[in-house]
Amino acid sequence: MQVLTSCGVSSLVIDRLCDQARSRGVAVACFYFDFAAQKELSSASMLGALLKQVVSGLEEMPEEIAQAYEEHRMVIDGRGPQLADILKMLQTTSSRKRTFICIDALDECVARYRVKLLDSLSQVLRRSPGTRVFVTGRPHIRFEVAKRLSGIMTVRITPRRPDIISYLQTRLGEDTTPEAMDSSLKADILKKIPESISEM
Numbered sequence: 493m494q495v496l497t498s499c500g501v502s503s504l505v506i507d508r509l510c511d512q513a514r515s516r517g518v519a520v521a522c523f524y525f526d527f528a529a530q531k532e533l534s535s536a537s538m539l540g541a542l543l544k545q546v547v548s549g550l551e552e553m554p555e556e557i558a559q560a561y562e563e564h565r566m567v568i569d570g571r572g573p574q575l576a577d578i579l580k581m582l583q584t585t586s587s588r589k590r591t592f593i594c595i596d597a598l599d600e601c602v603a604r605y606r607v608k609l610l611d612s613l614s615q616v617l618r619r620s621p622g623t624r625v626f627v628t629g630r631p632h633i634r635f636e637v638a639k640r641l642s643g644i645m646t647v648r649i650t651p652r653r654p655d656i657i658s659y660l661q662t663r664l665g666e667d668t669t670p671e672a673m674d675s676s677l678k679a680d681i682l683k684k685i686p687e688s689i690s691e692m
Contacts, residue, residue, distance in 0.1 A: 502596040502628045509592050509626075513549070518590040521545035525600040533601070535608035536575040542593055543578055546585045554588070557581050579612050587620040598637070599629035606633070610640035617641070656686040 502524075509520045521542040525533075547557060560581060564573050573581070585591070593613065598606060613625055627637060631648070638644050660682055667673065 502594065502626075505626055506594050506596075509594065513592075516590075518592060519546045519549040519586070520592045520594065522594040523596070525595070525597040527597075527600040533605060535605045535612065536572070536578055538601075538605070538609055539575065539578045539582055539612055540572070543582045543585065546582065546589075546591055550585065550589065554581075554584055556584055575608070575612070579615060582612075583616050583619040586616055586623045591620065591623045592626065593623065594626045596628050598627050599633045606636070607640070610637060614641055651689050653686045656689055657682055660685060
């Protein structure tokens with residue numbers, strides 16, 4: 493089962509998985525997309541970050557990964573492993589230990605990298621059926637995810653106006669410069685922001 497849901501619950505899910513991972517001997521790997529840094533990320537760097545987290549949770553480094561590291565260390569300029577190498581290593585590690593891969597804000601990933609990432613995750617799932625993938629993103633990527641990852645379950649989460657207002661009131665109450673805002677501006681914020689929130 494893979495899950496596509498809203499960005500807002502990612503941290504709660506990941507915290508819960510990490511808490512359970514300690515007692516149940518499972519690996520949890522997370523990747524958070526950031527719109528501001530999207531051009532700097534490649535499919536290899538994303539999967540490499542996931543691989544590093546999965547490997548760090550293993551009691552013993554798999555021989556294939558140790559060997560690949562040595563081979564790449566010896567190359568001029570220490571060139572890192574390519575996408576195919578990283579994918580193979582991720583398949584190897586996730587097949588040895590139950591693994592949860594969590595990806596937040598997938599919609600903020602550059603489209604060409606998103607396709608490669610989803611195809612790579614699909615290959616991991618085929619090789620390692622005990623692995624679970626949790627993805628968050630806006631609705632416009634739902635069909636792309638469904639096309640590339642089989643058997644997904646979608647949970648649609650829409651923000652409720654009272655929750656948004658409550659959140660805004662809390663944040664406004666934490667303002668370190670309350671004198672910079674009059675009651676008219678505060679009322680404007682509490683009226684206009686909830687009206688303009690798009691579905692996540």
